[in-house]
Amino acid sequence: MKNVLVISTSPRKGGNSESLALEFAKGAEEAGNKVETVFFREKNIGFCKGCLACTKTNRCVIKDDAAELVEKMLAADVIAFATPIYYYEMSGQMKTLLDRGNPMYSADYSFRDIYLLSTAAEDGENVPKRAVNGLEGWIECFPKTHLAGTVFAGGVNAVGDIKGHSALKEAYETGKAIG
Numbered sequence: 346m347k348n349v350l351v352i353s354t355s356p357r358k359g360g361n362s363e364s365l366a367l368e369f370a371k372g373a374e375e376a377g378n379k380v381e382t383v384f385f386r387e388k389n390i391g392f393c394k395g396c397l398a399c400t401k402t403n404r405c406v407i408k409d410d411a412a413e414l415v416e417k418m419l420a421a422d423v424i425a426f427a428t429p430i431y432y433y434e435m436s437g438q439m440k441t442l443l444d445r446g447n448p449m450y451s452a453d454y455s456f457r458d459i460y461l462l463s464t465a466a467e468d469g470e471n472v473p474k475r476a477v478n479g480l481e482g483w484i485e486c487f488p489k490t491h492l493a494g495t496v497f498a499g500g501v502n503a504v505g506d507i508k509g510h511s512a513l514k515e516a517y518e519t520g521k522a523i524g
Contacts, residue, residue, distance in 0.1 A: 347523055348455070349373045350421035351382040352414070354428045354439035358386060361464040361507040365496060365516045366427035369462055372520025373423070383414065385438050390414070392441055399448040411445040419449055423458045423493070423523055428476065430465035435476040443483045450486060458493035458523070459484055462516055464507060468499030494519050 351373075353366040366382060374380040388410040398406050405411055418424055428439040461480050463473045477495055484490055496519055498512030507513060 347373075347378045347422040348420060349378045349380045349423040349425070349520075349523060350417050350456075351380065351425045351427065352385060352418075352439075352442065353382065354385040354426060354436050354442060356386050356436070356438060357429075357504055358384075359504050360429060361498060361501040361504070362427040362429045362462060364507045365462040365464060365498060365512060366425065368513045368516040369425050369427070369460065369496070369520035372517040373425075373523045374520075376521045376524050378423075378523055381417065383417065385442065388414065390438075390441060390445060393444040393447065397447075400451065403448045403452055405445060405448055407445075411442070412448075414442065415446055415448055418446060418456065419452055419454050421456050423460070424456050425460040425462055425520070426480065427462040428464075430463050430467075430473055430476055433465075433467075433472060433475045435463070435479055440479070443480075446483075454487060454489070456487070457490050459490055460493055460519065461495045462497075463495070464498045464501050464512075466500070466502035470497075472499055473497045
């Protein structure tokens with residue numbers, strides 16, 4: 346059994362990337378893992394100030410919900426990030442979270458497997474490439490971890506467009522394979 350943290354960074358309740366997150370979580374839970382899903386839209390998280398105080402204290406000077414998420418990330422064996430693709434890149438919300446994770450850089454962390462679940466109005470295999478590349482840059486800072494998989498649903502824009510999309514089954518199966 347693994348401790349799986351699914352982070353939906355979509356600003357839209359019931360959005361398409363959130364649907365992928367929920368299917369991934371359902372599969373991981375059915376495989377016997379402990380799963381927690383966090384909705385970034387319910388959190389108050391500000392931008393990194395670049396002060397680097399966290400490199401000395403392992404804590405951010407900003408008092409918001411980021412510290413709680415960082416603790417959850419540190420304790421997770423598996424982290425799945427779900428994001429809409431905006432202008433061929435991860436959402437600003439997701440990038441803000443990765444930046445605010447800077448206190449983890451010198452901390453002992455449990456996570457080994459990272460997944461990216463993404464959606465976009467545009468379709469095609471190259472659409473999520475920059476988001477994957479951005480996440481891999483973050484992963485590179487944590488030598489014991491790797492990108493374990495990606496799921497992409499293209500051609501979805503309005504809330505609910507993902508209904509019936511094959512990526513939902515893929516997200517579920519990817520989560521179910523965690524064990």
